[in-house]
Amino acid sequence: VAKSLGEGRRRRYTRGMDVAAGEQARMGAEMRQALDTGQFRLVYQPIVELPSGRTVAVETLVRWEHPVRGPVSPAEFIPVAEQNGLIVELGAWILKAACAQAAIWRDELGPAAPRRIGVNVSARQLAEPGFPELVANVLAWTGLGADKLTIEVTETAVFGGGQALRAVKALYELGVKIALDDFGTGHSSLTLLQTLPVNILKVDKSFVDNISMAGRHAVIATALIQVSNGLGLDAVAEGVETAEQAAELHRLGYRLAQGYYFGRPAAQPDFAASAELPSAA
Ligand code: C2E
Numbered sequence: 001v002a003k004s005l006g007e008g009r010r011r012r013y014t015r016g017m018d019v020a021a022g023e024q025a026r027m028g029a030e031m032r033q034a035l036d037t038g039q040f041r042l043v044y045q046p047i048v049e050l051p052s053g054r055t056v057a058v059e060t061l062v063r064w065e066h067p068v069r070g071p072v073s074p075a076e077f078i079p080v081a082e083q084n085g086l087i088v089e090l091g092a093w094i095l096k097a098a099c100a101q102a103a104i105w106r107d108e109l110g111p112a113a114p115r116r117i118g119v120n121v122s123a124r125q126l127a128e129p130g131f132p133e134l135v136a137n138v139l140a141w142t143g144l145g146a147d148k149l150t151i152e153v154t155e156t157a158v159f160g161g162g163q164a165l166r167a168v169k170a171l172y173e174l175g176v177k178i179a180l181d182d183f184g185t186g187h188s189s190l191t192l193l194q195t196l197p198v199n200i201l202k203v204d205k206s207f208v209d210n211i212s213m214a215g216r217h218a219v220i221a222t223a224l225i226q227v228s229n230g231l232g233l234d235a236v237a238e239g240v241e242t243a244e245q246a247a248e249l250h251r252l253g254y255r256l257a258q259g260y261y262f263g264r265p266a267a268q269p270d271f272a273a274s275a276e277l278p279s280a281a
């Protein structure tokens, strides 16, 4: 036993892992400082209606401008923040700032303002006791209606059940919209749909990527829009980069889309701009 334990230890602390762990610890410490000195900011990406290209909602995405390293991708630092727990504080800041921004747009732009704002929430945040209360407090504080907020969760974050699932149910009861992010990439996407209260399916970019080449991607994208329609949910196609993809998605029945073709994430997106689909010739 002692021997296998020793071997296990040695394998765990190989040099490569050490460096990675050190790097993680350093990033964690720097994130703490970044929070205190205001290095995080938010950008918003339009979610548009097809075929008009009109912005109906936005998704909030966090950005970190490191004073020395420059921009750090959330794909890199969010997992670290989840691991060391900093996501709880960072996430609360993101939620407040996003809802405050949505209220400002509503007041300043009136009918031209996006109707809903989406905020990504990680597993760790959902599992935190009191998360639904935090959301309710932020809504009260900003005066934003519950139905104007979409909480984006991933399938893996809620699949374990427990507190995360209870939180999603409580948010749904509150009237907050629930979106399943990166839909179709989890291990049990359809199983989850049988029980999870949800309003929106965000169909993952991987199904959109080769959609114009009438193959299996298009077949799956069609099946997903049928499931979505059948359950009375909204489907948003993620990661739309070309006019061809947008046109094909529209042809397959998609009414909502998001991606670089329609607009990159920006601090102040141009809500008047629209990339209307070229009408079929
Ligand atoms: P996500 O929630 O699925 O966000 C969509 C990602 O796709 C964003 O990357 C967005 O910039 C990118 N994207 C949008 N349109 C296109 C496109 O046409 N082509 C390509 N190639 N990419 C596109 P980003 O901002 O780097 O965020 C990556 C992930 O990090 C997010 O995936 C989300 O899981 C996480 N994340 C970002 N912001 C937050 C946040 O505020 N809180 C939490 N918990 N996670 C966040």
Ligand code: MG
Pocket (backbone or CB within 6 Å): 059, 120, 152, 181
């Ligand atoms: Mg998202």
Ligand code: MG
Pocket (backbone or CB within 6 Å): 181, 182, 202, 238
């Ligand atoms: Mg997504």
Ligand code: MG
Pocket (backbone or CB within 6 Å): 181, 182, 204, 205, 238
């Ligand atoms: Mg995605």
